[in-house]
Amino acid sequence: MSGVDRGRMSAPRSLPTCRSCGGGRLRPFLSLGKTPLADALVTEDRLDHVDSAFPLDVAFCPECALVQILEEVPAERLFVDNYLYFSSFSDHLLQHAKEHVDGLVTSRGLGPGSFVVELASNDGYLLRNFEPHGVRVLGVDPAPDQAAAARDAGIPTVEEFFGVELARRIRAEHGPADVIIANNVMAHVPALNDFVGGMAELLADDGVVTVENPWVKDLVDNGEFDTIYHEHFCYYSCTSVDALVRRHGMFLNHVEYFPGLHGGTLRWHIGKREHVSAEARRMLDLERDSGLAGFEYYAHFADRVEDARTDLLTLLDQLKAEGASIAAYGAAAKGSTMLNYLGVGTEILDFVVDRNTWKQGKYMPGVHVPIRPVEALLDEQPDYVLVLAWNFLDEILAQQDEYRRRGGRFIRPVPAPEVIP
Ligand code: JHZ
């Protein structure tokens, strides 16, 4: 396979300090070698270039329990230059966002006098749900195409990275926020304390911050190693979030769990006044009892990831040996980690399909598998489809009745390789 400058293991180097607590005792537990940037899809004219690859090593902080990667690729390169993720391409996610907004409007009594800020507001997929309620909203997102799409949809959007300085400017212009929403962004932040400090700066004294992110417990328990990539600097638990927000005078007051979202997502409710719910207490206790605040919890993860790689490669090789044709579904960031870590390219996969029109016509980073519209599944009828976006498996299966009726089969890679019956 060509197309990526890959060194299996990264060179030994001095370890950085923890992104949250600043502790100096990070303990690495997994190396995925060097991988290209997961959302840096390759255009046709760049196919004969070598894609830059960066070490992808994961470590645990014994002082605050935060799991984090060691490499820091500049955020501009990740989210301004190479970012084609648009939230609006999943019906499941759109529904989840709508329910989130409806819940907030009811529980917080939001209306025309309220002010809501969303960090990483993407194409406005979530904030647009406030419109019927007359709530004043502001999106913040540094990704240019997504911010433009949101503005086109009528959502005022600040096209900048969020931190204390921007929080002060927003507060000076609009007043304090009654609600701050940060979904799938806290993992993407290199300067974590500046980001959370900004939340504290902007939030009204009686306001609430809701933060959603995949749960590191599910990542480890279900072997979701492909959700590790350079955009994701951190992998959270209630324990690490509690420590983080307390440092900024806020409290983790409540927790909700969505097992079916992105492989297992938590929604943390954070406020300036401490009133910890029984559910938040229960989750913190559960994490303590399961051991995820100790290194031992992660110590054998690398072996399990290596086994998962072997199992999936064995299955794909066996199907190819039988003469089967194989495509993939989802030009997702996690798909890039999966294919590059496995070293699977066009010798195994004919193409990847994706609904996101921005991704179609481009190629997966490193392995250079072409990305086509979803209709290619019916046009070509490959024997098998490897579901790289396994987090949307149910939604994808529901759409692909016809492909399956004609004999096509889906392969789920995570938690263990499985051909869907
Ligand atoms: P998707 C994203 O990760 C981006 P990714 C981000 N880095 C993050 O943190 C996590 O989510 C949480 C397509 N698709 O969202 C759309 C279809 O084609 O799982 C996407 O390109 N048809 C912010 O990129 C891809 O699949 C469909 O029916 O790993 C899914 O990517 C559906 C539902 C999706 O994750």
Ligand code: ZN
């Ligand atoms: Zn720490």
